[in-house]
Amino acid sequence: MTGVVVDGVTKAFGATPVLHGVSLTAPVGTLTAVLGRSGCGKTTLLRIVAGFDRPDTGTVVVQGRPVAGPGRVLPPERRGIGYLTQEGSLFPHLTVAANVLFGLPWRERRRGDARVAALLETVDLEPSLARRHPHELSGGQQQRVALARALAPEPAVVLLDEPFSSLDAGLRADTQRAVVKALAAAGATALLVTHDRAEALGLADQVAVMRDGVIAQVDAPGTIYRDPVDPHVGTLVGDAVLLDGRHDGAGAVSCALGVLAARPGRAGIPVAAGPVRVLVRPEQIGVGTAGGGVRARVRSRDFRGPDATVELDLEAPGALGAEVVTARLPGDAAVAPGDDVPVTVRGAVTVYAV
Numbered sequence: 001m002t003g004v005v006v007d008g009v010t011k012a013f014g015a016t017p018v019l020h021g022v023s024l025t026a027p028v029g030t031l032t033a034v035l036g037r038s039g040c041g042k043t044t045l046l047r048i049v050a051g052f053d054r055p056d057t058g059t060v061v062v063q064g065r066p067v068a069g070p071g072r073v074l075p076p077e078r079r080g081i082g083y084l085t086q087e088g089s090l091f092p093h094l095t096v097a098a099n100v101l102f103g104l105p106w107r108e109r110r111r112g113d114a115r116v117a118a119l120l121e122t123v124d125l126e127p128s129l130a131r132r133h134p135h136e137l138s139g140g141q142q143q144r145v146a147l148a149r150a151l152a153p154e155p156a157v158v159l160l161d162e163p164f165s166s167l168d169a170g171l172r173a174d175t176q177r178a179v180v181k182a183l184a185a186a187g188a189t190a191l192l193v194t195h196d197r198a199e200a201l202g203l204a205d206q207v208a209v210m211r212d213g214v215i216a217q218v219d220a221p222g223t224i225y226r227d228p229v230d231p232h233v234g235t236l237v238g239d240a241v242l243l244d245g246r247h248d249g250a251g252a253v254s255c256a257l258g259v260l261a262a263r264p265g266r267a268g269i270p271v272a273a274g275p276v277r278v279l280v281r282p283e284q285i286g287v288g289t290a291g292g293g294v295r296a297r298v299r300s301r302d303f304r305g306p307d308a309t310v311e312l313d314l315e316a317p318g319a320l321g322a323e324v325v326t327a328r329l330p331g332d333a334a335v336a337p338g339d340d341v342p343v344t345v346r347g348a349v350t351v352y353a354v
């Protein structure tokens with residue numbers, strides 16, 4: 001059985017279409033990240049799955065049960081879904097314990113202490129926090145309490161709408177770990193909406209890239225990073241160098257970075273020899289390796305500690321023209337602005353027919 005199946009969902013607000021036929025399947029017990037730019041319709045999709053909005057057309061099935069579709073709308077409270085927002089939205093006047101138990105029936109709330117302690121433990125919080133109020137907690141602790149509250153009714157599906165975006169970097173990593181662990185322990189199917197590519201790639205079992213109201217690609221994080229269906233998905237899931245090139249029809253591509261091994265994007269191999277777009281990840285580009293392919297002049301170097309971002313002016317090979325590309329090198333790479341260096345590319349690059 002699948003946890004959530006969204007099929008052909010469309011939605012317009014007034015005359016403005018927002019979802020143009022979204023289809024997405026989330027297997028039971030997995031975390032799917034929905035990644036996309038602001039305004040592409042991510043929250044609208046979550047709200048339709050939750051039951052806060054109705055789709056214009058299309059269907060939503062949760063745990064094998066149709067919850068939205070032609071002639072059928074199950075109200076949110078009967079869908080077995082937990083919802084966690086960016087702010088967590090805890091009730092400020094209630095204690096942590098009362099917040100966590102809020103959504104439960106009265107008879108379950110009466111013997112609530114043990115339940116609260118167990119739920120707080122699930123989200124890696126001390127049981128002693130149960131008597132505090134939200135303002136006495138850090139932002140990350142508040143988000144974990146909000147997750148404990150969402151998990152309390154034991155929902156089969158949990159929807160998370162940018163739940164980490166208001167947290168600073170240190171707190172975010174800890175909170176992400178705790179949330180993913182708690183979701184896995186609960187066996188919940190989760191949809192996580194985010195515009196943070198590192199978060200999507202790092203936390204999810206599968207990443208769904210959303211663009212202009214449709215899902216452009218769904219794949220495992222490693223696959224979508226390595227084999228994006230088109231350059232747009234490629235640049236959304238990671239830093240990318242995009243170059244014009246010419247494919248020889250037999251697995252090699254010529255571009256400003258030299259003659260490189262070409263891997264077809266998931267959309268298919270360019271069958272005929274001819275012009276292509278070439279996608280190279282910055283970490284594939286090496287500098288200063290003796291005997292390397294093309295030559296470049298180092299334009300700038302931005303040191304980041306473990307790595308450095310280096311801008312390279314590539315000499316113009318043949319008719320392809322000069323290019324400036326960005327490489328990601330180890331932080332201790334001995335290059336400085338003005339150096340003339342040989343440049344090599346590690347591994348195959350992805351090509352797209354144009």
Ligand SMILES: Nc1ncnc2c1ncn2[C@@H]1O[C@H](COP(=O)(O)OP(=O)(O)OP(=O)(O)O)[C@@H](O)[C@H]1O
Nearest residue numbers: 013014018036037038039040041042043044045195
């Ligand atoms: N209730 C509404 N009425 C009218 N327009 C709406 C409504 N809800 C959303 N929209 C519009 O639909 C589009 C998609 O909004 P949505 O919140 O789903 O995007 P998003 O991808 O979640 O964006 P963000 O990452 O900024 O939250 C936006 O242009 C938004 O203005």
